[in-house]
Amino acid sequence: MDERITKEIFYGEVLENKLLVGEVYDMTFKAPKEVQKARAGQFLAIYTGNPSMLLPRPISICEVDIVQGTFRVIYRVAGHGTAELAKLKPGDSLRVLGPVGTAFKVDSKHTNFALVGGGIGTPPMLQLAKKIRNQIPHAYISVYLGFRSKFQVILENDLMRYANEVVVATDDGTMGIKGNVIDTFPPDPNFDVIYSCGPSIMLKFLSQYAQERDIPCYVSVEEYMACSVGACLACVVKVKSKTDDDGWDYKRVCMTGPVFNSKELEWK
Amino acid sequence: MDERITKEIFYGEVLENKLLVGEVYDMTFKAPKEVQKARAGQFLAIYTGNPSMLLPRPISICEVDIVQGTFRVIYRVAGHGTAELAKLKPGDSLRVLGPVGTAFKVDSKHTNFALVGGGIGTPPMLQLAKKIRNQIPHAYISVYLGFRSKFQVILENDLMRYANEVVVATDDGTMGIKGNVIDTFPPDPNFDVIYSCGPSIMLKFLSQYAQERDIPCYVSVEEYMACSVGACLACVVKVKSKTDDDGWDYKRVCMTGPVFNSKELEWK
């Protein structure tokens, strides 16, 4: 065999799993070996532990602490599977596949970074901010966050640990600027690069925005997943293709993504 | 509505759940209200708690403690469902339907009682012995137990609390008499009545034995169950019938049984 077995399912020990806001939970669990491999932008496929719900749930890595050997994930209870995760208590065991997927690439030539988080797409921005700050101490990191209302706002303070500024927008104006997250951008942005994760409609507008201004833009996208390793072809997204007759082809979010250059995506 | 809602699923709190011998577990759980209704011979339909195994497991009541408000059940890990029960720890909650089924009837005119337990059929004999002792203080209670070997023997000491004698037989002779449980009976038995629970082959021979000697004999039988309340007709057993053309009819173990007069059963 030329192939070596380098990956396996692992078990994490839950240290904390607390309600943050609304239906959003903040979980920290220990997995000292696996945190070493994790990179900002990747995700974990977390099993529910309930035998009636067999598929793992793809959940972005919010933060890794190499010293403590812990992963932090922030997830919304969107269905019965994530509701099972919300039941986990400190000391419980968590079955996980990963980290999987592509990471946000950070170019050391860049200085001005825009990190844009929409709702429950915000968590991966934290590890990304941390990574940028470590890699480029002089970086100017602007974080723009959009939520439905002030009751959904998460990670604002955590992000301030690494960002130079954190600007919040809410749909209903109960916090920060009333409007969508792009409304919070400065009129003449000097962004070298934009990174984002959030609802696809937000990513689409952001992509347009970036393209008009010729700013590199990387987005993390979501799709229903089964295997999380690239085998089942469930979680595909349309990506532009020069060789394909239709001009696009399906790529796997879990393998080629979840982070894509927004220019490569075929936005409908 | 003329019917009143008198029954419901209940939750017990596990106080103890320990390995007794081999794959046999001894569990005590609290359910103060429901123990009041329990009678010797009845069983509980206990849910596994695992959503992939939906049906409750019928498990005989071994002992009830009205003062403590506890049920004691002894069960063998015979499959994945009972394996789930074996995982329960003190403080865990247990979902239960019951007590259901018919009880052993004890006639106060009787004095000499033979209680015959075969293997994992032994547990209900304990609550029965207790009931007889309470109802008939002068009763002479002989308990005959059959097991494969000494490593399977259970409840011998518990039964001595109520019985005048406990005689054990093992298939391999590692404890007590070598042979089957009927071999341990006295040559001229003065049994007023026999009660039994155990493998169907044992019950069949016992029934024959009792009938030859004209001794009333009550046996608790087993069958695969689904609803446990008499609705689904899964757990039927052949019972003699005078009106039926074949001479027998199916009766529900969960409703007409599990305790039957052995004369009524159609033994194949």
Place this chain on the structure above:
Amino acid sequence: MKLNINIAGIEWKNPVTTASGTVNSGKEYSPYVDFSKLGALTTKSVSAKPWKGSQTPRIAETYGGMVHSIGLQNPGIDEFIQRDIPYFKKLDTAIIVNICAREENDFVEVARRLEEASGIHMLELNLACKSDDLGGFRFAQNTKWTESVLAKVKKVTNLPVIAKLTPNVTDIAEIAKAAEAGGACALSLINSVSAMRINIETRKPILASAMGGLSGPAIKPIALRCVYQAYKAVNIPIIGMGGIMTGEDAIEFLMAGATAVGVGMAHFINPRAALEVIEDIEAYMEKHGIDDVVELTGAAH
């Protein structure tokens, strides 16, 4: 908020009934649940003569379900009428009597007897019954057999006749159309899915009958698909069933095209399941501002 529905002139106070065979005639579960709160009570199958049913074991658990071959054990129509009809009269719900038979004539015979009896509101033909006349196949595995038996039963009764169909067919839509053509007032979809389990210690099928029907949440997606396909094919109402455990499950069936739903195996896990399904549907309607439950029927098309 309107929860009541009307199928072929019969008023149900809500769109929930029992799936035939899971609660017998209702009596055994009556200490646990008040069936008068349901839209209808569907009985276990009754045949012309008493049927003893299958040998045991009759059930085997499966992942998220169970396979069963009860063999339609029932006391026959005579005892049924004597034993159960007085009980039905105490209930304040529509009574649907399910009929099983091994030949057309027996379906007709039982329907005739029930026509004469009182206190029955609808009939349901169990067309998943196998027949020697049909080479061991089921009535509802063939369009002609399906249409024929329904047409004959319709001749002897004024009661609305529901056709309960088997999913064990290549094309449920054509069978659904045949049932409609035969005069069915509604379809019950689905009966259990042909299946089995094997005991690897004894090396034998667990069921004495080897094969049986699979029920439970495991089959819900199959049942939904059948309802969805039949809804496109016919104009008569559909009573959806197969693995419904919760109100969410029931609402999926309504959206797939069902006008009402049947709760079956869920009773074995929670005797109050059907009532909770009604409560859940009500809560969903309230939350989503739905005034009439029929608005949900077919909403996913």
Place this chain on the structure above:
Amino acid sequence: MKLNINIAGIEWKNPVTTASGTVNSGKEYSPYVDFSKLGALTTKSVSAKPWKGSQTPRIAETYGGMVHSIGLQNPGIDEFIQRDIPYFKKLDTAIIVNICAREENDFVEVARRLEEASGIHMLELNLACKSDDLGGFRFAQNTKWTESVLAKVKKVTNLPVIAKLTPNVTDIAEIAKAAEAGGACALSLINSVSAMRINIETRKPILASAMGGLSGPAIKPIALRCVYQAYKAVNIPIIGMGGIMTGEDAIEFLMAGATAVGVGMAHFINPRAALEVIEDIEAYMEKHGIDDVVELTGAAH
């Protein structure tokens, strides 16, 4: 203890393969599991031209399973040969290439191409494929279509051809016989069961294609029944699959009549599932004193 089997002259070192479509061509899972330890590796379906597959969402979870409509996305036979055959050559296991097509000629065409390629040991025809030529039905929903396509493919290849059949039929036995008559060296049973889920918030089917195939432990009892019925009907070996999660599941399939088994969705829960199935079968044989795994085949009959 003999774990190896032989199907149509092809030696498998043990009776376990992958179910088509669950591990693609094997590469993605190779960091997690060594497929050389399996008896065979069965690939995802490949078609004559590239297929883009279904719109998303392509999957929806169900109780004990999932419904999926990937739409057989694949790069077509040209890229398949170029991309995957070099990888197969590094594996020490029998390679079974699954073929999908919307018309007979395309099955033939892909089989011809694979005949020319090297490093392939068996072909498997995905006869659950739908065809416009067949009024939207599946090849294996009709005995004539089944027999015909197999016979045509057999003409252009010397490779043994396995027929993978759909359970969505009235009578699996007659389809099995047709496949045998058409020259299939073995049957793969079963493909997924037609099913669906509905999102009650959006009021739409979850899958973009509305309906899809149900896989996972939920369908195991249905698959076992199909294997059991086919085993009675044909003399060719059967590769049993559908919801196998453990060695116990696999042994049920063997006893129902399978000579080998396919592990599918279990990979998504445990990438090592197929290896653990092999280990479990070995342990069972040791415990029960079984010298040759073929002794288990059909033991429940």
